[in-house]
Amino acid sequence: xxxxxxxxxxxxxxxxxxxxxxxxxxxxxxxxxxxxxxxxxxxxxxxxxxxxxxxxxxxxxxxxxxxxxxxxxxxxxxxxxxxxxxxxxxxxxxxxxxxxxxxxxxxxxxxxxxxxxxxxxxxxxxxxxxxxxxxxxxxxxxxxxxxxxxxxxxxxxxxxxxxxxxxxxxxxxx
Amino acid sequence: xxxxxxxxxxxxxxxxxxxxxxxxxxxxxxxxxxxxxxxxxxxxxxxxxxxxxxxxxxxxxxxxxxxxxxxxxxxxxxxxxxxxxxxxxxxxxxxxxxxxxxxxxxxxxxxxxxxxxxxxxxxxxxxxxxxxxxxxxxxxxxxxxxxxxxxxxxxxxxxxxxxxxxxxxxxx
Numbered sequence: 001x002x003x004x005x006x007x008x009x010x011x012x013x014x015x016x017x018x019x020x021x022x023x024x025x026x027x028x029x030x031x032x033x034x035x036x037x038x039x040x041x042x043x044x045x046x047x048x049x050x051x052x053x054x055x056x057x058x059x060x061x062x063x064x065x066x067x068x069x070x071x072x073x074x075x076x077x078x079x080x081x082x083x084x085x086x087x088x089x090x091x092x093x094x095x096x097x098x099x100x101x102x103x104x105x106x107x108x109x110x111x112x113x114x115x116x117x118x119x120x121x122x123x124x125x126x127x128x129x130x131x132x133x134x135x136x137x138x139x140x141x142x143x144x145x146x147x148x149x150x151x152x153x154x155x156x157x158x159x160x161x162x163x164x165x166x167x168x169x170x171x172x173x174x
Numbered sequence: 175x176x177x178x179x180x181x182x183x184x185x186x187x188x189x190x191x192x193x194x195x196x197x198x199x200x201x202x203x204x205x206x207x208x209x210x211x212x213x214x215x216x217x218x219x220x221x222x223x224x225x226x227x228x229x230x231x232x233x234x235x236x237x238x239x240x241x242x243x244x245x246x247x248x249x250x251x252x253x254x255x256x257x258x259x260x261x262x263x264x265x266x267x268x269x270x271x272x273x274x275x276x277x278x279x280x281x282x283x284x285x286x287x288x289x290x291x292x293x294x295x296x297x298x299x300x301x302x303x304x305x306x307x308x309x310x311x312x313x314x315x316x317x318x319x320x321x322x323x324x325x326x327x328x329x330x331x332x333x334x335x336x337x338x339x340x341x342x343x344x345x346x
Contacts, residue, residue: 003203004244008251010195011207015252016259017180018188023272030331030338039185040192041312047193048317052200061200066305066315068322076304077311077326079296081333085341086293088272090308091301092209094294095249099256101267108287112294117210118217119295120302121234128233132303142319153319165186 012096021096023088023104030085035168042161053154065141071134087112181263196317205244206318208310210301212249214238217298234302278345304329 012021018040019025028034055061084090087109089097094113097105143153177183192207199205218240222229230240260266270283279285301307304326306315312330315323 001242001244001247003199004205004247005251007195007199007203007207008248008253009255009258010251011192011248012252012255012257013259014188014191014195014255016256016265017183018185018192019182020188021256021260024274027272027274027338027342030334031342032335036185040189041308043186043189044192044196044313045317047190048196048313049193049319051193051197052317055197055201061204063318064206065318065320066311066322068305068320068325070325073304073311073322073326074329076300076302077329078300078333080300080304080307080326081330081335082337083293083296083298083300084308084330084334085337086289087297088275088290088293090209090312091213091297092207092249092252092307092309095209095252096256099253099258100260100265101269102272103268103270104272104283104286104290108290109294112291112296113210113213113298113301114217114220114294115291116295116298116300117214117302118221118298120299121214121218121232124232124234124302127303137321140321142321142324145321157319 011092012099015093015096016100021089021093021100021102023097023102026088026090026093027085035172038168039165042165046158046161049154050158053150057150063141065139067136067139069133069136071131075131083116179263181265192313193317196314203244206310206314207248208245208306208314209249209252210298210307210310211238212243212246213298214302215240215243215246278342 015021019036020040025034025036029037052061056063089105089109091113094105094109143150196207199207215238218229218235222240271281271286275286304311306326308330311323311326316327
């Protein structure tokens with residue numbers, strides 16, 4: 001619990017320094033005018049992936065991939081995406097946006113997220129055996145899906161993501 | 175130490191920092207960075223306080239028990255961390271309407287609050303439907319190469335880009 005709080009402080013600090021607690025930056029990304037969000041996310045993913053898979057190899061950590069299905073991830077993801085564009089923050093960055101002094105996040109966004117989450121809990125019994133299980137693929141990871149070794153997939157994906165970042169830099173210089 | 179007081183860092187510096195932070199959460203707490211479940215717990219706790227103990231018996235809250243946990247403390251920490259960073263870099267806004275919204279839709283606070291409320295509801299609902307948000311799926315899940323997270327994260331952006339273009343087309 002104490003570590004959660006400490007990690008949260010560091011996370012919030014980095015989110016603000018990265019600029020992603022700012023509505024203008026998030027909407028700039030979704031309007032494809034400012035690629036800060038993708039740059040922050042992909043560099044976090046590449047760094048995190050290399051370290052976490054290395055530590056897994058050493059037996060220091062175990063992975064906890066989320067299980068999912070087409071019905072859950074595609075439909076839920078699209079609903080989330082529309083909300084993302086209207087709100088301009090996500091559940092993590094909105095808390096940082098409050099710390100950044102955006103009152104629309106505090107007064108509009110947070111009550112909205114709480115209402116949406118509560119509504120979902122209400123309809124969950126009707127969804128869980130239906131749409132949420134449509135096209136279930138469990139907690140499979142890319143190396144398992146491709147039946148390839150992790151030490152092959154991780155470097156290949158890392159190189160691909162870095163190439164995407166290089167490509168973004170050439171198309172939309174900072 | 176000037177870098178500590180800079181308003182913005184290179185997005186790569188912030189991203190690499192978040193990546194390293196994810197190593198530590200895995201190593202020390204055996205957990206991945208994520209935020210949206212904390213909103214479910216909070217929502218349930220508020221509803222329980224308003225409507226009584228029956229709320230905790232809902233099927234979803236059997237899966238996601240109504241208590242303060244590691245992730246809840248993480249989300250609280252985000253508030254403090256962003257506030258510290260904003261304060262020491264002189265970037266604390268105190269603003270009701272973000273600049274980009276103001277340029278497109280005007281300075282009135284009410285329309286912005288209504289759209290934020292609706293957007294928030296869709297985010298809260300969609301994050302639970304998809305099983306995670308931009309941090310849980312978008313960073314923690316994708317870095318573990320989870321298929322569910324890559325599909326979700328791509329759909330977050332497809333939905334987001336389409337809706338953002340539609341929304342701002344209304345203003346232009």
